[in-house]
Amino acid sequence: MKVLLVEDDVKISAAVSRGLRAEGFTVDIAMRGDDGLWMATEGSYDIILLDILLPGRNGYQVCATLREAGDWTPILMLTAKDGELDEAEGLDTGADDYLTKPFSYPVLLARIRALLRRAEKRDPAPVVAGDLRVDSVERRCFRGGFEVQLTTREFDVLHFLIRHAGEVVSKLEVLDGVWDYAFAGDPNIVEVYVGRLRKKVDHPFGKNAIETVRGAGYRLAGDGG
Amino acid sequence: MKVLLVEDDVKISAAVSRGLRAEGFTVDIAMRGDDGLWMATEGSYDIILLDILLPGRNGYQVCATLREAGDWTPILMLTAKDGELDEAEGLDTGADDYLTKPFSYPVLLARIRALLRRAEKRDPAPVVAGDLRVDSVERRCFRGGFEVQLTTREFDVLHFLIRHAGEVVSKLEVLDGVWDYAFAGDPNIVEVYVGRLRKKVDHPFGKNAIETVRGAGYRLAGDGG
DNA sequence: CTCCGCATGACTCCATCGTGACATAAAGGC
DNA sequence: GCCTTTATGTCACGATGGAGTCATGCGGAG
Numbered sequence: 001m002k003v004l005l006v007e008d009d010v011k012i013s014a015a016v017s018r019g020l021r022a023e024g025f026t027v028d029i030a031m032r033g034d035d036g037l038w039m040a041t042e043g044s045y046d047i048i049l050l051d052i053l054l055p056g057r058n059g060y061q062v063c064a065t066l067r068e069a070g071d072w073t074p075i076l077m078l079t080a081k082d083g084e085l086d087e088a089e090g091l092d093t094g095a096d097d098y099l100t101k102p103f104s105y106p107v108l109l110a111r112i113r114a115l116l117r118r119a120e121k122r123d124p125a126p127v128v129a130g131d132l133r134v135d136s137v138e139r140r141c142f143r144g145g146f147e148v149q150l151t152t153r154e155f156d157v158l159h160f161l162i163r164h165a166g167e168v169v170s171k172l173e174v175l176d177g178v179w180d181y182a183f184a185g186d187p188n189i190v191e192v193y194v195g196r197l198r199k200k201v202d203h204p205f206g207k208n209a210i211e212t213v214r215g216a217g218y219r220l221a222g223d224g225g
Numbered sequence: 226m227k228v229l230l231v232e233d234d235v236k237i238s239a240a241v242s243r244g245l246r247a248e249g250f251t252v253d254i255a256m257r258g259d260d261g262l263w264m265a266t267e268g269s270y271d272i273i274l275l276d277i278l279l280p281g282r283n284g285y286q287v288c289a290t291l292r293e294a295g296d297w298t299p300i301l302m303l304t305a306k307d308g309e310l311d312e313a314e315g316l317d318t319g320a321d322d323y324l325t326k327p328f329s330y331p332v333l334l335a336r337i338r339a340l341l342r343r344a345e346k347r348d349p350a351p352v353v354a355g356d357l358r359v360d361s362v363e364r365r366c367f368r369g370g371f372e373v374q375l376t377t378r379e380f381d382v383l384h385f386l387i388r389h390a391g392e393v394v395s396k397l398e399v400l401d402g403v404w405d406y407a408f409a410g411d412p413n414i415v416e417v418y419v420g421r422l423r424k425k426v427d428h429p430f431g432k433n434a435i436e437t438v439r440g441a442g443y444r445l446a447g448d449g450g
Numbered sequence: 451c452t453c454c455g456c457a458t459g460a461c462t463c464c465a466t467c468g469t470g471a472c473a474t475a476a477a478g479g480c
Numbered sequence: 481g482c483c484t485t486t487a488t489g490t491c492a493c494g495a496t497g498g499a500g501t502c503a504t505g506c507g508g509a510g
Contacts (some may be wrong), residue, residue, distance in 0.1 A: 041339075042335075042339050151486085151487055151488085152487080152488095153487080153488070153489095154487095166363055167362050167363055168362070168363060168364040185489065185490080186489080186490065186491085188467090188489095188490080188491085189488085189489060189490085191466090191467060191468065191469090192468090192469085192488090192489075192490090193488095194467095194468090195467095195468060195469065198468095212466095212467070212468090213364055213377075214376070214377065214466070214467075214496095214497070214498075215376070215377035215378075215465090215466075215498080215499095216364055216377055219363065219364070376497085376498060376499085377498085377499095378498080378499065378500095379498095410499095410500065410501080411500075411501065411502090413456090413500090413501080413502090414499085414500060414501085416455095416456060416457065416458090417457090417458080417499090417500075417501090418499095419456095419457090420456095420457060420458060420459095421458095423457095424458095437456070437457090439455070439456075439508070439509080440454095440455075440509095
C-alpha cells in the first residue's frame, strides 16, 4: 500500500511516515503542493494525505486539480487548526475526509483504514489471477485455497502484479509502484523478489504464474491461468 | 523520439537540446512561435516543448491552433517565471503539462518521459491489420486468433508496421521509429527483422502480409487482408 | 544480360535475467 | 539488555537467448 503524504511540517511528516511505515505502508513525502500534485499525477498511490497550508499550491488546489484530471485516489485532508478548514469547501473540492490537527496517531490510522476500505468497495481492484488470490486488507495470499506466507515486500510485489494481471509490467514500473519514490537502488531487486515469489507461489509443476518477457518485464498470467 | 523545442532564449534551447540529444532524442528547434507552429504542422513529433513568451505568436496561440487542427501531440509548456503562466489558461488551451523556469534538467526529463508514457497509453493507434492483432499492453501478437511468440524487437517492428498499415514505410523510417535514436548500425537489420517476422506471422500459403516495395520500403496490408 | 537491392541462414557477442551467498537492519524471545 | 531470527537489499557470477553482422544467393528492373 502506497501513501503520499503532502505536508510541509517536517516534525509531523516524520512522525506520521515513521508510524505508517511500521504498519507496512510505503510512504512518499512531498513538502510542496506542486510537488505533491506532480507525484500524485505520476505515481500510483492508494491514498493521499494532504495538508491544506502548503507552499507552492494549497491543498484545495491540489485536490481540485487531481479530481479535474479524473484522479479519484482517496484524499484525507489535514488541517492545522479548527476553523482553518471550511469543511464544506474541503469536501467540495473532492476530498473524501478531513482530520483536524492535532490528531492522535491511532485516529489517523483508523481514518486511513476506513478510507481504504471505502475505496475498495467503491472500486474493487482485481485480487484474483488464476488460482492466486490476495486479500489486501488482511495482507494475506492464497494459492488454490491454501494460504502462502509472504513478507511485506513480497506481498506488495505480488499485489502489484495481480492488479496488472495479464499486462507486461517493466521492472521500473514495479519499482515505482512498490518501492519508495526515493529508492535509488538496483532494479535487480525486482528480479530478486520475483524469484522469491516464484519459489513461494508458483506451481511446483506446470507453467510459471509469473512469466518473464525478456527485454520488457514480467507478466502475471491473467484469467487464463 | 523526436522533440520540437520552441524557445527563443538561445542559452536555454542550447542547454536543453544538448541534454536531450545526449539522451538519444532527435531535437528540432524553432525560435519563433509561427515557425514552431509550422514545424509542428509539417513534421511529426513525439512531444513539443513550448515556451509561452515568444516572438511571432505566443505559446498559448500555438498550442490552441494545433489542438484546433486536431493535432494532439503531447505539449509541455515552459514558463519563464511563476505567475507568468495562468495555469488554468495554459491547460485550457490544451497543453498536457507545464513547467516553471528555472527548472532543473532532471525534472524536465522526468516530465517529458511521463508525458510520453501517458501519450503511449492513451494512443488509440490501430493495432489490427487483416487477421493480425497486437496488444501493446500485454505485449502479445495474434494471427487469426492464435498467439504468435515474438521477441521484443520483432514485436516493436510489427507494432510499427501495423500502426502504419497500408502505407509504404521506408527502411529508414522503421529504423527511426523502432530503433528510436542514433542507431549507428547496418540498415540491413530491418530486412533481417522483416524476414524473421514473415517466418513467424505470414501465412504459410497465400500472399504475404508484409509486402516488399522495391526501392521504397515495405507495406503491411491494411484491412483488406 | 547485368546490376543492384533484397532475402536468408549461420555465427558471434553481449545484455539481460536467475540465483545463491552475504551484509545490514529490524523484530522478537529469553 | 543480549542474542537469535527474519526481512531487506547488494553483489557477483553463470547461463542463455536474442540482437546485430556478414556473406552469399536470388530475382526483378532496365
